[in-house]
Amino acid sequence: MTHSFSAFLPFAILLPFAAMILHGSAPARPGSSQGRNKMQARAALVFQWIYGGFLAWISVMAMTVPEGLMIKGRGMLLGRTDMLVEPTLYLDGRNAPFLLLLGLCLPLIFTWLRDKDGRYGPSYYVSANLLILSLAGVFLSDSLVLFYLFWETALIGAYFWIGLHGRANIHSGSVYNALIRFFLFTLVGSLPMLVSIIALCAVAGKDPGVSGIAAIAAVMEPGQRAWVFAGFLLGFAVKLPLLGFHGWLRDTYNVAAPACRALLSGVMSKMGAYGLILVLAQGFPEECMRYAPMLQVLCVLGAVYGALLCLAQDRLIDILVYSSLSHLSLVALGVFAASGEVTTTGLTGAVFQVFNHGLIMVALFAFDARIAVGGESPLLSATGGLRKGQRRLAAVLLTAIFASCSLPGLSNFAGEILVLFAAFRSSPWLTLLASVGALIGAAALVRAFHKIFLGKRGPEAAGFTQASDFSVGEAGLAVGLICLWLVLGLYPMLFLHPVEKTLLSIGAVHGMAVVP
């Protein structure tokens, strides 16, 4: 029995699609292109608030409704195969946190990073909305074919958004170099994932859906199942990214437009996390258990590597990039540490961290792009004392940095502690290493803030023009976000309780004994 609100699910994809069409077909009005672009920016702002609110509402609804939401399309045959595909969208406690994250990130990104100068034309919003609808689609799809469709269209949306509106800089080379590397890296992951999806469909005789993978995987031979697992793992490892698959990360984030960068870090990387939790952990419990030790080592190495590289960077954006790598490796650690476990600590921690990390990274990247006019990132070695000109920005940036450092009382702490608890059960040494990594990352961020905002303004600081401070409204938005972090940090069960209930059902798939 599906809830009546299930009928709203397709709108999560149709609304941005409509926005794409509207932005792209806006008639050329008389006046400068700048004026038209500002109009587009205003329209986008209004739309993203409405759409973000809709996503947040429906996610919270799905988390509270016991049976979740699901809508099934009419069964169709794929091409000339005899394979039945029933395009299905679902939303329950398993994927609602991801959609909630998207819903909360969009208003933040399009408010703080709105195009005040009218620089970006319609193609910016068309590609942005393509990416947004694909993200929503990835999180909502139950059918694997639909999942793959949105996975690919997300890549295409990002391709055009970065390609058309990216900016080259001397640190990262040309836009196309970074773009093609991002593109090919992602495909290295998603093509094996496609073969894995087709293999599952071939064995099942129909599209099993994300929820049905476990049942199909159980009847496959172990050798074949390992290949299918590897294909999926490759796809998600590149998206997250895990250590070794991260070569595209720095340059892509550097050349992308600030809003694109924030969305990539905040939400697109969570596509990988979504796959790890809902495809790998849910569908391939045996393989997860078998390869967990090796994968946990990879995650911890990633956490430490990212943190160490943070120390070596001279630009705030690069520090944020590597800090992102480090924290996402911790999310993955939570997933792999949960294998074979008797509680859902690791998985719950991973889901919570996904939510927190997304919001924090959006805030950090947005604030970083607001420091200078034109959005370049400040150099640690050449800047100082910026706090005088941007008091509000400095205040909220510092709070966001504290949140990223997992300060107790803010939500990141609760998530990280759950992940570390789960990792401790499998290996205390790895947990120690991971904690050291987290500590180093925290130190690097705080040091960056100190160098950029505090102290005296150095003579080389004239290298860029400091932007104006946050307006009251923008600062208020940040304060609201900080309040959310505080609430979730002081009372995490508000978020964890509905999530845990549905994660327990994944635990039931593993045959785990349930310890509340």
Add this chain to the structure above:
Amino acid sequence: MNPYVLSQAPLILGFVFLLVLASVRPAGKESLSNIITILSLVSGAIAIWLILPEGAQFFGGAIRVTSVGKVLAYLCLGLTAVALLLSEDYLDKVRIHGVDWRMVVLALALGMVNLCLANDIATLFIAYELVSIPSYVLAGFAHKDPRSNEAGMKYLLLGVFSSVLFLLGLSFLYGATGEIHLLAIHDKLALAVGAGSTGDLMLAKVGLGLIVGAIFFKVAVAPFHSWLPDVYQGTNLASLAIISSPVKVAVFGMLGMLLWGAFEPLSDLWKPILLAGAAMSALMGNLQAIVQTNLKRLVAYSAVVNAGFILLGILVNSVPIVLFYLGSYGIMTLGSWAAFMAMGTKSSDVDELSDVAGLGRTQRWVALAMTLILFSYAGIPLTAGFAAKFGVVLEALKPEAFLPRGTLPVVYFSVAMGLVSFFFYFQIIRAMWLQSPPLDAGERRGAGVAWPYAFVLVLSVVVILSLGMFLRLPGM
């Protein structure tokens, strides 16, 4: 009246009409010959549909009508008719005499239909030649252009080589079995395999190898594909539409029918050959395309890659999948030629990637259509190309599929090499959308698109999307 002759009559009559037209009004209006040709192709397809009953044999077994053969015939004739739509404006541009050109096309169409219906060795060879020789002529038709002459000559030499191998193989087959009818050959071979008599089998195997090798040359499966980019580069676009689309469909169809028909007892021999061809095509077709900047050469290498996938489809013995792949590939190819024609100016074609730079701004709709066609080539979901590749890989991965060892790695490899395909398809997309138009783009800016090109583009977009979105077209 023999039903078979009746069904071939529209094509033959069309040919005769054009012959009369050419002699009576040699420099006359081109649209009349176009209308006659398209009418004869369409009525030929309708005649085959209405008149030829399945399972019927004519001329003592020389012609046998099968349902697969009929569908292939419709596909070839339909694709040729669509290609002819593109020809009218374009032939004027390259100063080719349309009536002569269309006569050659009708002869080729006759050959394609008979290739799908042939049941004995002699008819098979005649049809094969009737497909090959007109295509050599088509390739070199713009005889004032030295590149076209070179392309025609290359195609002729390679094609004759392929025909010679084909004939030798067929004669060995006759020597091995003593039969010329394909069904009888199948029975003789099955008997020989069952009895284990190695003498005749050895001859038949050599014949099979020669025949498969010849067909690999013809459809440019790696490593016999080196001639294809040169021929594609030199030939004019209208002839290319015919050579690359319906001809490939006919020859692949014939290959499938031969291998699963007459040569089915020897499947242990030809299955690994197909696998090797598929693997080589995925490897060499993709890698050699990386450095290309000429658009036609890029499409040629993508043809090599797709040939590999079609071989996989034939390997898994799924007739609906192979027909689907051939149909969607055929219409995608025609769509890309239509896009190139639409992008060209009155004086020149688009040759290099730099010629299409910034087309997203100057000719937005053509660029959008071309982008969708490229998505279909690459295998992005919601397009026919994705559904076709999905079908091939799905059949190969089914647990009950009885496939030779090494199929799974080759399938994995082909999909993984799709990464490289994405790269060079997106080179074109990058040129169109991410690069600025050249400063002298004034000639192209704002120019409308001729209606035949627009029609074929829209048709291919509609077909790609509808085949890709899980809908089944009737009869496909």
